[in-house]
Structures are given as structure tokens and as C-alpha cells.
Amino acid sequence: MKVMFAGFAAIFVIAVAADFVLDDIGFAAADRQSGPSVRLGDGD
Amino acid sequence: MLRIAFAILWSALISVVALPAVAQTTPDRAATGGAQTLSDILARQNQMTIDDGFRRDNTGAPGAAKPTTEPLGTLGGTSDPDLWRALRYDSANIRVSAGGDVAATLVQDGGMAWLTFREGPLRTYGGWLLLGTIGALILFYLLRGRIGVDGESTGRTVTRFKAIERFAHWMLAGSFILLGITGLLTLFGRVGIIPLLGHEANSILLIGGKWIHNSVSWAFVLALFMVLVMWVGHNVPNRGDIIWIKQFGGIIGKNHPPAKKFNAGQKVIFWSVILFGGSISLSGVSLLFPYELPLFAKTFAFLNTTGIPEMVGFGVLPTELAAQEEMQLAQAWHAIMAFVLMAIVIAHIYIGSVGMEGAYDAMGSGEVDEAWAHQHHSIWLEEEKAKAPAQTPAE
Numbered sequence: 287m288k289v290m291f292a293g294f295a296a297i298f299v300i301a302v303a304a305d306f307v308l309d310d311i312g313f314a315a316a317d318r319q320s321g322p323s324v325r326l327g328d329g330d
Numbered sequence: 331m332l333r334i335a336f337a338i339l340w341s342a343l344i345s346v347v348a349l350p351a352v353a354q355t356t357p358d359r360a361a362t363g364g365a366q367t368l369s370d371i372l373a374r375q376n377q378m379t380i381d382d383g384f385r386r387d388n389t390g391a392p393g394a395a396k397p398t399t400e401p402l403g404t405l406g407g408t409s410d411p412d413l414w415r416a417l418r419y420d421s422a423n424i425r426v427s428a429g430g431d432v433a434a435t436l437v438q439d440g441g442m443a444w445l446t447f448r449e450g451p452l453r454t455y456g457g458w459l460l461l462g463t464i465g466a467l468i469l470f471y472l473l474r475g476r477i478g479v480d481g482e483s484t485g486r487t488v489t490r491f492k493a494i495e496r497f498a499h500w501m502l503a504g505s506f507i508l509l510g511i512t513g514l515l516t517l518f519g520r521v522g523i524i525p526l527l528g529h530e531a532n533s534i535l536l537i538g539g540k541w542i543h544n545s546v547s548w549a550f551v552l553a554l555f556m557v558l559v560m561w562v563g564h565n566v567p568n569r570g571d572i573i574w575i576k577q578f579g580g581i582i583g584k585n586h587p588p589a590k591k592f593n594a595g596q597k598v599i600f601w602s603v604i605l606f607g608g609s610i611s612l613s614g615v616s617l618l619f620p621y622e623l624p625l626f627a628k629t630f631a632f633l634n635t636t637g638i639p640e641m642v643g644f645g646v647l648p649t650e651l652a653a654q655e656e657m658q659l660a661q662a663w664h665a666i667m668a669f670v671l672m673a674i675v676i677a678h679i680y681i682g683s684v685g686m687e688g689a690y691d692a693m694g695s696g697e698v699d700e701a702w703a704h705q706h707h708s709i710w711l712e713e714e715k716a717k718a719p720a721q722t723p724a725e
Contacts, residue, residue, distance in 0.1 A: 287694065289493050293500030293553075297508070300552065301545035308544070308618075323428050 359384065389416040420652060432621050432653040444658035452662065453517060456669040463673040467680045477581065477686040479702050487697040488714050495560055496696055502553035502603075508546045510672050512539035517665065544618060551611045558604055564591045565600045570709065580706070581681075591710045599678050606671040613664040617657065624656040626663075 357369050364384060373380050395407025408416075416422035417436050424434040491499070515523065515535050523532040570587075571594035577587040579595045587593075592600065616623040630647035633639050639647050651659070682689045688702040703711040 289496040289696070290500040290694070293497045294504045296497070296501050297505050297546055297549040300549040301542070304548040305541065305545045 364388070385415055386419045386421075388412065389419070389421055430621075435652055435654060438652055438654045440652065440655045440658060444662060447662060448517070448665075452665055452669075453521070456665065457518070459669050459673050460676065463676050467677060467685075471680075471685065474582070476684065479687050479699070480586070480705060481701055483702075484700040486700045488700055488703050488711060489696055490692040490698045490703070491696045493696065495557075496693055498553050498556035498560065499693055501549055502557055505546050505550035505553060506607075506671075506675060508542055509550060510668065510675075512543040512546075513665070513668055515539045516543070547611070547614055547618065550607070551615075554604070554607045554611060557600075561592070561600060562604075565597045567594075567597060570594075571597065586705045586708075588708045589706065589710065590713070591707060593707065595681075599674065602671065602674045606667050606674070610664055610667045610671065613660045613667070616660045617664060620657060621653045624651070624653065626656050626659045627651045 357367055359365065359367050359370075361367065366385065370380060390406075390408030390412030392407040396403040398404070413422060417424075418439075420435050420437060422436075424436060426433040516539055519532045519536055523535060568590075570589060574587040574589055574594040577585040579589075579593055580586040581595070613625065616625050627649050630639075630651075631649045634646050634649065639645065682693065688698060691698050691702075700711065703714075
């Protein structure tokens with residue numbers, strides 16, 4: 287059971303890390319459809 | 331054989347999603363000066379395929395226009411209708427200030443075919459495939475019951491899967507279940523969630539589901555790679571598999587055919603997960619990085635060189651696809667492969683849990699009773715026993 291939960295925990299860790307990395311390199315689909323003249327979700 | 335099967339699947343897919351109109355007849359359009367006729371309109375309304383080249387290619391001829399210095403000289407040679415046709419068929423010279431090259435496509439009619447496919451056959455056949463699989467398993471359980479272990483347990487256990495193997499398995503399993511649920515919510519939310527829980531709930535599920543689907547996918551890819559490396563050597567087909575298949579693996583009947591670490595049924599599961607999972611991963615990465623990794627134009631070009639699409643009646647596949655079309659095909663392919671793999675995995679979950687006594691232990695604790703091992707993997711058990719003395723340190 288420990289190994290199973292370790293596997294599930296790894297999914298969570300990888301998912302959070304992937305989210306940071308994808309955001310960081312700007313590969314969200316919304317970013318790809320945008321450009322410098324468009325502001326996306328910056329709250330301004 | 332596998333390549334042919336894939337070719338047929340590819341061909342079937344593009345036939346519903348992206349095939350352009352094919353000429354059936356060439357009507358006389360002299361009466362309309364080359365514009366569309368009533369028969370064209372009626373044919374379209376009857377969903378017949380028509381050659382729309384007379385409109386698609388009729389986008390003006392600036393090169394042939396008379397200069398303004400001459401009588402009847404024009405300012406261009408492209409009329410408004412010519413321009414609108416060019417926009418309609420995505421051949422106009424468009425410049426946009428945001429969104430990159432793909433935003434220059436203002437009208438992309440393949441999108442409607444994709445939407446119709448996604449809302450129709452994909453949901454219908456995909457949904458029934460999963461429900462049918464579950465129904466068949468329930469029926470099988472009622473008829474066959476749980477497959478038990480013959481005789482008493484020995485009390486001696488043997489290590490079936492090491493910790494790293496179980497770790498990869500559960501990472502793969504957990505991520506696949508999350509991806510499957512969120513994928514189904516995305517596909518069925520509009521027809522399944524909104525009527526039951528409303529738009530707000532569906533919105534929350536979609537936003538959360540999108541984050542989970544996009545982020546958890548990487549864990550799936552990593553785990554898929556891990557199981558491939560660890561188990562591919564054990565999953566090479568051999569002659570023993572034929573005996574196992576002939577005896578239905580002991581699932582039907584009372585025989586327990588000999589098997590190594592993985593029997594033929596497990597090998598089918600393994601290769602399904604690797605091939606379907608690999609295809610899902612590849613199309614998923616293409617979707618995750620929009621427009622960066624187009625897969626289909628090159629694949630179609632390759633398939634055309636084999637001649638298979640023409641052989642099975644689909645003609646030459648299109649090799650010039652709009653960026654949006656690539657994404658639509660990737661999404662459709664991603665979903666079809668996922669439905670097939672989900673059905674296979676549901677069967678795998680059944681046999682690994684309620685369907686067979688002792689099967690869960692192999693992935694739970696990693697230790698299985700020798701009686702279970704002898705019944706289901708007798709050759710592997712003998713190999714493990716033969717290895718055991720060699721592992722004992724010398725006195």
C-alpha cells in the first residue's frame with residue numbers, strides 16, 4: 287500500500303511541477319493564441 | 331499487419347473529420363456565369379459531395395487586370411466576392427497583429443466536421459463502448475464468478491513485483507484514471523453535467539479537469555516509459571502464449587496453462603497500454619503545445635506512399651492541412667485511442683481486483699502465495715525457485 291500511495295504522491299508532485307514549467311515557458315493554449323498586444327489574465 | 335490496421339484506422343478517422351469534398355459530377359454552370367447553381371445548393375443540402383473548386387479557386391486574377399492607364403482599367407482585379415471566397419477558403423493574404431500565423435485563418439470549415447464528429451459519433455460510440463464493456467464484465471462475473479485459487483494456500487510467498495515496478499504501475503494507473511475521468515468530463519460535461527448540476531458546476535469541473543488533464547499527463551508519460559523499460563523483455567510473445575490462448579488462460583474452463591512472468595492475456599494488456607498509451611501521449615503532447623507539433627500531414631503523406639488509403643477506398647489523403655485541422659485531428663485521434671484503452675483497462679481492473687482471487691496481492695504487497703503463482707505463472711515460479719539458492723550467500 288505504501289508503494290501505491292508513493293505512486294499517487296508522485297503524480298501530484300509531477301503535476302504541480304509540470305504546471306509551473308508549462309506556465310513559465312508560456313505554452314498555455316491561450317498564450318499561443320495571443321500576442322504582445324493582448325493582455326491575458328493579468329488583472330489590469 | 332499492425333501498420334495496416336493503423337492505416338485503416340487513420341483512414342476511417344479522416345473520412346469523418348477532414349476529407350474535402352470529392353467531385354461526383356460536373357454540373358453545367360454556364361447559365362450562372364460559373365457561379366453556383368440550384369443543383370449545387372440542393373446537392374449541399376442533401377449532404378452530397380460536390381467539387382467546390384469553381385468557388386475555391388475563383389478568387390480573382392490581379393495579374394490579368396488591365397492597368398489603370400488603359401480603358402476599363404481597374405484598381406486591382408479582385409472583386410469583393412473574390413475576396414470573400416478567398417477568406418472562405420483560407421487563401422486570402424491576411425495579416426494579423428496578434429495570435430501568430432494561425433490567427434490568419436479566419437474561416438476553417440473543417441472545424442464543423444470536427445465538432446459534429448465530437449458531439450455525435452465520438453460521444454455515442456465511445457460512451458457505449460465503455461458501458462458495453464462494464465455490462466459484459468458484470469455478465470461475465472455473474473456467469474463465471476470469481477476465479478479462485480485451487481487448493482489450500484501454502485503460506486509461502488514469492489515476490490511477484492518489486493517496489494519500483496509497483497510504483498510505476500500505480501503511477502500509471504492513478505494518472506490514467508485521473509486523465510480518463512477528466513477527459514470524459516470534458517467530452518460529456520455539456521450533455522451530462524449541465525442538465526444535472528448546472529453551468530456553474532460544469533465550469534468548475536472543466537477548469538479543474540483541464541488543469542488535472544494537462545498536468546497529470548506528464549506523470550502518465552513518465553510511468554509509461556518506466557513500465558516499458560522494466561517489462562518489455564517479459565512481454566515478447568512466445569510459443570507458450572499459443573497454449574495459454576487455446577485454453578483461454580484458465581479464465582474459461584478449469585485448466586491452468588503454464589505461463590512465465592506475464593501470460594498471453596497480460597501481454598495483450600501490456601502492448602495495448604504501450605501502443606495505445608504511446609499514441610495517446612504523442613497526440614496529447616501535440617495538443618498540449620498547440621501548432622508546434624503537427625502529426626497528421628506527414629503521417630498522411632507516409633500513408634499515401636504505401637498506397638493503402640487508396641486500396642481501401644479513401645483516395646489520396648490530404649497532406650496540406652491547416653494548423654487548426656491538425657489540432658482537430660489530434661483531438662479526435664486522442665479521444666478514439668483513449669476510449670479503446672479505457673475499455674481495455676476496465677477489463678484489466680476487473681481481473682486484477684474482483685475477478686481473480688489473489689491477483690491484487692501481486693500489485694498490492696508485491697508478494698503472492700506459491701499456490702497462486704503455481705496456478706497462474708508456473709514457469710515463472712519455477713524460474714524464481716531456481717534462482718533462489720544462487721542468491722543465498724556462500725557460508
